[in-house]
Amino acid sequence: MTTATERTSESPPLLAVRDLTTTFPARRRGSAPVRAVDGISFDVAEGETLGLVGESGCGKSTTGRTIVRLLEPTTGSVSYDGRDISRLSQRALRPLRRELQMVFQDPHSSLNPRQTVARIISDPLLVQGSSATDARKRALELMELVGLIPEHSDRYPHEFSGGQAQRVGIARALATGPRLVVADEPVSALDVSVQAQIVNLMERLQRELGLAYLFIAHDLSVVKRVCDRVAVMYLGRIVEIGAKERVYAAPAHPYTRALLSAVPLPDPAAERARERITLLGDPPSPAAPPPGCTFHPRCHKAQDICRTEAPVLRIGTPGEAREVACHFPEEAP
Template structure:
């Protein structure tokens, strides 16, 4: 990261949802998350289901209002702005969703879908339509198909439409929440390449939220690994992938299947016990997974961690640099040597 002010700055962000039933404990979906995204860079936010990565994305584009902490965009705290005050900012902050078909209105033509953010911002209709045609071309679709409906497009094409809509207002930051995971394997690479090309051409910054560590490795400059609402490790992609310092990152990376049987046979796996549970039942016994609702004291990974010791039960590890001045930070009492 440069010393210049980052485009996006997230500090100690928290989001607590009330429990589903009256007696249930509130769920701390995001529990003190801090990171920056510089202009033009890609930060990958990875983690398993329920870790709070999507909630974090929604807080940043302010589809949700955080319980505590701050989201600073371009030097301005936007964490509690009203919808009206947010409207001009929405030009800059856009989002791409996981399932292209359910995020496009089936009753609107593609022209209308892509032009919609422009119309909201007050662009005249004719001008918005021209821009929609340009955007179709930009994302590799035929502008002649502007008057078609979403169901007439395949999954990969529909995701291109979703991307075109996100780019309509010329944003500087795009939050992409699992943008390729609903696509067929043979189509994922097309969309990944498209997003990379657009980033270079338009100077976009991405917050790329995904559970697929192979895709994240391809597209990101830096990664942040989340576990039960917190970032457990973050740093430049090369460092985190080559020598993960947190036991959770190590387990996660070692669990990803590699499409090569020879490599698979030679790999060593780092196992965790159990799994992260989203149920609000309190953990009943040892080896039982934690949950965002009832966080055990100390480290959230402790019940599953092969390295856990006494201190992990009592003290919550703080995210700190692996060595003074290092870009890499880890929240663990016993990190691997980098």
């Protein structure tokens, strides 16, 4: 059955995540395992940008790392270009890593401090079997593509600013010619002015190279700028997913409304006039989630059914390009 999260095109999605669960074992005897990702499903189409948003600790980064198999999924499946990659051996997965790459949150900690940037960028090509000469030539081309000076290719990461180091990370991700890039909060560690430069760079690269992005972030203003669709996560589950315009204009889940109410508005009068929603308490521990809807302890709309029955993602209004997991969603205007 076609859902609101699926594209209208007949072609299958580039990335299809189905009932994905990632569980970490208990750290101490007698404690419960942590279900960081709890049965989520979504698609990313060719050339699309899907934003994955939520509070810190909701499972966004774990989702991204599981998709590229830096973490192993517990249950569920991840299909890339119609092929299930969630159970492939590392040897079988290696050729596919050309097309599936990741950009990390902290640019400096994700780069080897003992290697030059030319070697860092060319490493994925060397692993894939390219010669050292060809790999270095490609590294210099990529440095120019992302706005770096090729003459700086023999410098080390500590000699670059945060924004420049993130450009190195992006160049490394592009080295093998990927079709899908998982960007794990790629601008959150950067100054605001540098954030705009990196966002502009990623948008330009998407247009020129036809990339698809899974853009993981907690800054909803950045997500609004770069994404086509938005998926909102809370405690390991997706609670709302849909077209960016619908989610931002008329959020259906109380959690989405609270997140959007915290985004500053550039108009001081509008900022003073709007309703600010303050959530009570902290998110529950994923090792001991509450029964029913996991958001109900912090939700002003919670009723008895919310405390006993977990809602499932469903289309709120017939024909609407948005799904919400809530027993009492906001009515669409």
